[in-house]
Each structure stands twice: as structure tokens, then as C-alpha cells.
Amino acid sequence: MNTQEWSNLLANALTALEAGKDGEARDLLAMASERGSHMAAGLLHTLAGSEVSNAYDQPRAFERFIRGDGNRALYDAVSAELASIYATHRPHSLLDIGAGDGMALAPAVRASDDAINRLDVVEPNTTLLASLMANLPMVEGHETTLEQFVSDLPATAHWDMAQSTFALQSIAPDARKTALRLLAAHVDRLVIVEFDVPDLVAGTPEYRASLAARYEQAASDCGEDAELVAGGFLAPMLLGQLRAAEPSNHEQSKTAWIIELADAGFRVVRVTHVHAYSWANAFLIEAVPVGHSLDQPTN
Structure with missing residues (x-):
């Protein structure tokens, strides 16, 4: 499966997450994670927690993010x-x-x-x-x-x-x-x-595709710290944009x-x-x- 295909999986997972269909989202994220998506792995890790944390609750992940290559x-x-x-x-x-x-x-x-x-x-x-x-x-x-x-x-x-x-x-x-x-x-x-x-309307397929591509690239840019950053900083921020009562972004x-x-x-x-x-x-x-x-x- 090429990058575009698992990028589509990630975008479809975001659609399911926004709709509250966590079971469907987890299945899609698992497939994308198996094929190399850092964000899919980070989202699975965050969803496994008891609650979605704020994107800035884990300073080490944030620090590694801003100091990524x-x-x-x-x-x-x-x-x-x-x-x-x-x-x-x-x-x-x-x-x-x-x-x-x-x-x-x-x-x-x-x-x-x-x-x-x-x-x-x-x-x-x-x-x-x-x-x-x-x-x-x-x-x-x-x-x-x-x-x-x-x-x-x-x-x-x-x-x-x-x-x-x-x-x-x-x-x-x-x-x-x-x-x-x-x-x-x-x-x-x-x-x-x-x-x-991008000036896109929240909730549209184009918006979710843009989120999926940009968040994945942001995680990938962190090299060996991609897993830490994706799970500890980017995933909470992304979930905040999609469905948190108080988004962090x-x-x-x-x-x-x-x-x-x-x-x-x-x-x-x-x-x-x-x-x-x-x-x-x-x-x-x-x-x-x-x-x-x-x-x-x-x-």
C-alpha cells in the first residue's frame, strides 16, 4: 500500500472519530499504523487512554516536536x-x-x-x-x-x-x-x-484530508521522536480539533x-x-x- 492509500485511511479514520464512531476509527487507524503512519499509531495510543489530554500536557513531547529537524x-x-x-x-x-x-x-x-x-x-x-x-x-x-x-x-x-x-x-x-x-x-x-x-470549511472531506496530510508530515519531520511527538502532542491536538469540548487549536x-x-x-x-x-x-x-x-x- 502506498502513502496515498494509508493517507486516505487516516482521513477516513478522522471522519469516523468526528462522528463518534471510535470502533470504526480504531480499525482504520490500525490498518494505517501497520502501513507506517505515525499519526495513526499516535491516535491509537491516545484513544487507549482514559481521557484525551490537552496537547500541551506533556512538555517533553512538545519540546521534542519544536526541536525536530x-x-x-x-x-x-x-x-x-x-x-x-x-x-x-x-x-x-x-x-x-x-x-x-x-x-x-x-x-x-x-x-x-x-x-x-x-x-x-x-x-x-x-x-x-x-x-x-x-x-x-x-x-x-x-x-x-x-x-x-x-x-x-x-x-x-x-x-x-x-x-x-x-x-x-x-x-x-x-x-x-x-x-x-x-x-x-x-x-x-x-x-x-x-x-x-488552508482556508477550508471544517467538517468537509477536503478539510479532513488536509489535516491528515499535515499532521502526518509534522510527525514524520521529527525523525526518531515521531512516535513520542505523535502520541504525546499531535494526537491530542488533532482530537481537539475534531471533537473536544474545548479544542486546543x-x-x-x-x-x-x-x-x-x-x-x-x-x-x-x-x-x-x-x-x-x-x-x-x-x-x-x-x-x-x-x-x-x-x-x-x-x-
């Missing part, structure tokens, strides 16, 4: 883009949202020529935040969600720049938009990096991100391609709050 070039490109922005705008205070263990943040900060003298990080995962703070002692860590963090901010709280790399997609759209609207009152500039995923197209930022009170000033990645192209959006002094036209 396919991700190194991606994160190098993201760090280079961030460092370029720091060099251009010279932010003295920086807020990072969902930095994980700092794979994108740390190299960019170290290349900033000491321009940043205040660095706050909002990261709800205890293990990842501890790793980041050990790696970057200057970090003031906030072990909480963005939603809670911005709702508790005093009116005087301010940062020259806020950034988020591949983290905002983990927040539900309505909560995310509310949080971004609150954040706009506290920052001069916002930079986000996300994936420009809310990715969307580049166009949708631009519209969302505008709805949240930001004016997009720059959009640039960052890296051609197997999952989808990574892009960067730079925006400023509407009505802010930086939002005024220059002569």
Missing part, C-alpha cells in the same frame, strides 16, 4: 525576523505571549545588542516557563493565560512591543479577540507569527488573522513571509493599536 530552520527564521524587528524599533520593554521554553525568543533577545531591558513572558505551562527562565534569567515569568493576564493589568501597564509566535492559535477566537482588544491599550506594537493554513488563514487583528483594534502595518514549512507557510504580522501615536501618518 523540520522545526530548526523554521525557528531560526522566526528568531532572525524578531531580531531584525528589535534592531529596527529598539524596544526597551517586551512582552512575549506563549513563549514556551524560548526556542524563538531566546536567540532573538541575545542578538538584540542589549536593547531590551525588561522582558515579561506569559506562559501557562509550568515546565516550559521554568526552562525558559533558567535559560534567560532576565525574564519576569507570569504563569497564566493571556486572557487572565490582560484582564488583571493596571491601567498604567505598558510595553514597547508585544509578540507571540505560534501561540495565539491555542486560544479560542472569541476569548482571543477580547484579550487582544484589552492588550491594545498597553502596547505600542504587536508582532505575531502564525501559519497560513484554533488555527486560521493569514487573511483571517489580518481581519481579526483589525476587529481587535489594531492596524496592520506589515505582513511578511517567514518560512516555507511542511505544515503551512509561516508568516509575520506587525500591527499597531488604532489611534496610537504610532498609527499616525508620517510626512
Whole structure:
């Protein structure tokens, strides 16, 4: 059986999972797993557990995922883009949202020529935040969600720049938009990096085929860690997209991100391609709050 055939098996298994037909899904996943699908094996492992965990509940799997061979070039490109922005705008205070263990943040900060003298990080995962703070002692860590963090901010709280790399997609759209609207009152500039995923309608065969192909490629890119990553990180995320009461992934197209930022009170000033990645192209959006002094036209 060739790759396309077991890819079809995996896509059909996703259809069964979404419909709650777990027995049928397990049969299809078993066939795909026997023929080499890492994601099928990961989904079988996750389904065998007592409950579906959150995609970020196993930090080791997440850490191995972001450090897989396919991700190194991606994160190098993201760090280079961030460092370029720091060099251009010279932010003295920086807020990072969902930095994980700092794979994108740390190299960019170290290349900033000491321009940043205040660095706050909002990261709800205890293990990842501890790793980041050990790696970057200057970090003031906030072990909480963005939603809670911005709702508790005093009116005087301010940062020259806020950034988020591949983290905002983990927040539900309505909560995310509310949080971004609150954040706009506290920052001069916002930079986000996300994936420009296909603009497909959830629940359609095309959507499930896209999920199957992209998740399988993401697992395969992790080489010898493919099994750990597929079962510990990607499978919970995929199941979250399909049927969890609270999905852990809310990715969307580049166009949708631009519209969302505008709805949240930001004016997009720059959009640039960052890296051609197997999952989808990574892009960067730079925006400023509407009505802010930086939002005024220059002569």
C-alpha cells in the first residue's frame, strides 16, 4: 500500500472519530499504523487512554516536536525576523505571549545588542516557563493565560512591543479577540507569527484530508521522536480539533488573522513571509493599536 492509500485511511479514520464512531476509527487507524503512519499509531495510543489530554500536557513531547529537524530552520527564521524587528524599533520593554521554553525568543533577545531591558513572558505551562527562565534569567515569568493576564493589568501597564509566535492559535477566537482588544491599550506594537493554513470549511472531506496530510508530515519531520511527538502532542491536538469540548487549536488563514487583528483594534502595518514549512507557510504580522501615536501618518 502506498502513502496515498494509508493517507486516505487516516482521513477516513478522522471522519469516523468526528462522528463518534471510535470502533470504526480504531480499525482504520490500525490498518494505517501497520502501513507506517505515525499519526495513526499516535491516535491509537491516545484513544487507549482514559481521557484525551490537552496537547500541551506533556512538555517533553512538545519540546521534542519544536526541536525536530523540520522545526530548526523554521525557528531560526522566526528568531532572525524578531531580531531584525528589535534592531529596527529598539524596544526597551517586551512582552512575549506563549513563549514556551524560548526556542524563538531566546536567540532573538541575545542578538538584540542589549536593547531590551525588561522582558515579561506569559506562559501557562509550568515546565516550559521554568526552562525558559533558567535559560534567560532576565525574564519576569507570569504563569497564566493571556486572557487572565490582560484582564488583571493596571491601567498604567505598558510595553514597547508585544509578540507571540505560534501561540495565539491555542486560544479560542472569541476569548482571543477580547484579550487582544484589552492588550491594545498597553502596547505600542504587536508582532505575531502564525501559519497560513488552508482556508477550508471544517467538517468537509477536503478539510479532513488536509489535516491528515499535515499532521502526518509534522510527525514524520521529527525523525526518531515521531512516535513520542505523535502520541504525546499531535494526537491530542488533532482530537481537539475534531471533537473536544474545548479544542486546543484554533488555527486560521493569514487573511483571517489580518481581519481579526483589525476587529481587535489594531492596524496592520506589515505582513511578511517567514518560512516555507511542511505544515503551512509561516508568516509575520506587525500591527499597531488604532489611534496610537504610532498609527499616525508620517510626512
